[in-house]
Amino acid sequence: MELDQNQAAPASMQVSDESVIKITDMNKWYGQFHVLKEINLNVNRGERIVICGPSGSGKSTLIRCINRLEEHQQGSINVDGIELNNDLKNIDAIRREVGMVFQHFNLFPHLTVLENCTLAPIWVKKMPKKEAEEVAMKYLERVRIPEQALKFPGQLSGGQQQRVAIARSLCMNPKIMLFDEPTSALDPEMIKEVLDVMIELAHEGMTMICVTHEMGFAKTVANRVIFMDGGQIIEENEPNEFFNNPQSERTQLFLSQILAH
């Protein structure tokens, strides 16, 4: 994958030392199946974290716990000072701060691209329709598809749909963006257009947690790579060290497998 690797990281990519996500001793089970084990993760504002690991290792489950698409049973998750518990108010507050982009886009097929983008600002933030549409157009321009605003998602290509999904999240002006394998469902020629948008987002200083196997992206953008296996965080390092000098055997095996082709 050819990404603009040589582009110097702008100053906005500086990581602050203010913590925005703090996960402490978190455990989760599906029935008897212990899917996440003793997860400890601290994310500072402006960090770009890439999570990788074999299929079924719990990557999706972990990031879905952050906005409560999945419930954890033990330990604590704190997002931007809000404790994630059964209080619906807290869950709503966190979801307003955290945007999420899915592997299969999850756009609303019965609404136009523009309506997809304005829905949450209007109904969650109570933004007037006019203003919401202006905001939506601004972000659709950012992801470079303003001309598709009045089409339905089913009329767009996969890459375009994923960019709409990113714009839709951005319309809520989130502080943190979660990406769950955003390019895995895309045809190869569309991966770059989505990654480019994500790279821009990183350059603007967005705090991002991204589950992906795009190692080029990890090397360019991430300031930290996390390797998960069997529901645990096995290894965690800055990208150079992670790729060139992996410590754990499992990490080495995994890297050798995905870098083999």
Added chain:
Amino acid sequence: MAMDNSTGYSGVVNSGDLPDKPAPIKTDGVGPWIRDNLFNGAFNSILTISSLLLVLYTLPSALNWLIFNAVWTGGSDACRANPDGACWTFVTSRWEQFLYGFYEKSERWRIDILLVILAVGIAWLAWERTPGKKLMAFFMLVIYPIFAFFMMYGNEAMGLPIVETPQWGGFTLTLVIALSGIVASLPIGIVLALGRRSEMRIISLLCTIFIEFWRGIPLVAVLFMATIMFPLFLPAGVTFDQLLRAVIGVALFASAYMAEVVRGGLQAIPKGQYEGAMALGLPFWKMMRLIILPQALKIVIPGIVNTFIGLFKDTTLVLIIALFDLLGIVQASIADPNWSIKSVPYTGYAFVAIVFWICCYSMALYSRYIEDKLHTGHKR
């Protein structure tokens, strides 16, 4: 087998586009359509020819009876003189009763007004380019039923004499029962479907029991229970309108079916739609209203309309609890000794069938139109 590399296989490169050629067999036009659809293969050809013969055999006599040989003017004597054609004068001389039932003659203008508003309202909502759909829908679904009740039943304070429900009848009664059932069964069905899928076990259990209870008994039994058994549960002296009981019975019966139709639609919505909505921070009811239900209901429009059509026809069953809907009134009129003519019962039933068919087929057509209109490109 050993490969012989020595021949020096050279790659193939196609330069330039090949021109579009016409398809070898003509596929459009009337002739090819008939060939492809009616005579493709021996079995299909036999079917086509035998269907054609059947139509040729039955259609002329049916048209003769219904139209060309039918009695259109005059009185019962004309019909008696012509037993081999429909007796439409029976219908034309009785149409007021068929429409209004035994409703007070001097008060029938009230029904006229309601029917006009109903027709305008439905046309307004059905036609694509009329403005103010939301307001109109609110008016037709909330204000109109209340207004219609006062108009039909009457209200001394408003200067409208009371017309008791036993006097209601005919097509008006059919509409009253069918429309109340339709307007009530969709929302109740949606609530029941959501309830049945709820994660709260007790709610889900209650909804399941409710649905299976109503689906498990025949409508005839529901109507009998509403008439005979229900009063036993009421304290002495409390009466409860017979028609209202029938309407509630029909509505709940249809709701149970509707709930299962809607549930089918809800099941077809992928989990990703819920997750997409939740991740944006939409609370549960907004997510349901804006994302899930519009898609689920759209998928099951054929099923919903199917239930409406079934309900519309089932209204004729109120006949057995002595309510005179269109069918009931026509049947009662047939028994009139002045009209005891061979062709009259046939004519009466044919008339009822035609009226019902027109109503039901209109619903079916409109449902197909809506489905086409709501189609938004490929599914994802």
